[in-house]
Amino acid sequence: MTIEFQCGECGRTLRTADDKAGRRCKCPECGTILDVPAESAGESPGVYDAEEIPFVAGESGTPTDEDRRICPACGEEISVRATECRHCGEDLVGDASGRGRRKRSRGGWQPTVIDAGEVVSVAWERFKDQMGVAIGLIVVGGMVNMMASMPQNVLGQMLENGAVGRDMLPVVIVMQLGFVALGFVVQSWLSVGTAIAMLKISRGQAARIEDLFTGGPYLLRMMGNSIVFGLGMVIGLLLLVVPGILFVLTFWPFLYVLVDRDERGLDPLFLSREITSGNWGSIFLLCVISVVVNFLGLMCLCVGMLFTVPLTYLYFGVAYDMMTGGSGGSRSRRRSPDFDDE
Structure with missing residues (x-):
């Protein structure tokens, strides 16, 4: 079984084994640090296979509660270090008042x-x-x-x-x-x-x-x-x-x-x-x-x-x-x- 997911920054589709769920990896395309989701987002052509995805050292196994938080926009569980929700695309770097927060497009621009x-x-x-x-x-x-x-x-x-x-x-x-x-x-x-x-x-x-x-x-x-x-x-x-x-x-x-x-x-x-x-x-x-x-x-x-x-x-x-x-x-x-x- 494999897990497929998209980089929220550049839109590149990545693929890895399901035993890597919960680990952090770096997108080979843009270098963004990502969380490997628990479920696949579906089959897509032109993906990076697991051997091409560099995983972050020391990040293995299932994340603890201290490593997770709830997205304020969609209510899904995400990493505490995430700058963008991988479920809804919500930008999480806005200031404390919420101004400046902006939902970025999911995936790249491919006319x-x-x-x-x-x-x-x-x-x-x-x-x-x-x-x-x-x-x-x-x-x-x-x-x-x-x-x-x-x-x-x-x-x-x-x-x-x-x-x-x-x-x-x-x-x-x-x-x-x-x-x-x-x-x-x-x-x-x-x-x-x-x-x-x-x-x-x-x-x-x-x-x-x-x-x-x-x-x-x-x-x-x-x-x-x-x-x-x-x-x-x-x-x-x-x-x-x-x-x-x-x-x-x-x-x-x-x-x-x-x-x-x-x-x-x-x-x-x-x-x-x-x-x-x-x-x-x-x-x-x-x-x-x-x-x-x-x-x-x-x-x-x-x-x-x-x-x-x-x-x-x-x-x-x-x-x-x-x-x-x-x-x-x-x-x-x-x-x-x-x-x-x-």
Whole structure:
């Protein structure tokens, strides 16, 4: 039996015998000191075998309680000397107040040309594994979003029906603008939480409905990036439609980049361009497939959309994971660091 695990710093997959569980080793790629986990993370190609992994002298056997602590982010047991949680990627070197703590990406950045058919196949398998959670995310998120938009809809109806006196019109308009802003904030917050959960499902990790409400740390950056994305899309559509479509195909993964890599400012948008290079055709095909699948769900008395909407969400979560070098598929082709096709 062997144990496979990834270096949290460079993403290199390592393999060793199961009797080395609990020992510390040094990654041959980047030199980071790692704990050998008790269980394998799964089979992967291109790994370092045990004889290539230098183990740290004096570190053998099962670690004692004094050598372990609990990750504040995911609750898993980790080494007291760990600078990053090997389970969730939480950065553990932030200051005492928690500021400066940042979740670093799990694994390296490996731009990959994807196959749309493979994405659909993997997404279907992931959906079957956690169908209840995926459907629950869409249902709960839709209900919360609907409640947040209710005041806006009520005021809008009052304005249309002339139920507001002329003297109260300025006040009602200001209130309406406030409710529109509130709706945008809530929708952005839920979008981040949905992306977090869907990305977990796309990677075969356990997701929970509670993940829907964990988007707070990313909210302001999500709002800023989505405003820029929306403006770019509108301008592109005004320029004879095609530029707008190309803009969407290029920058759509910004939300996944944000929650996966915790990038600052507008970096999620800038990095999206690197990810989608060479993948426009596959992404466009996924969009067409999503429209067809959701239309079929709509034809089933709308009930089918309870299944098709979360499934098509997963199409793009899986696509992002594969485009960044995830292990979801075997027909995807890695690209060189300068992002040119091989």
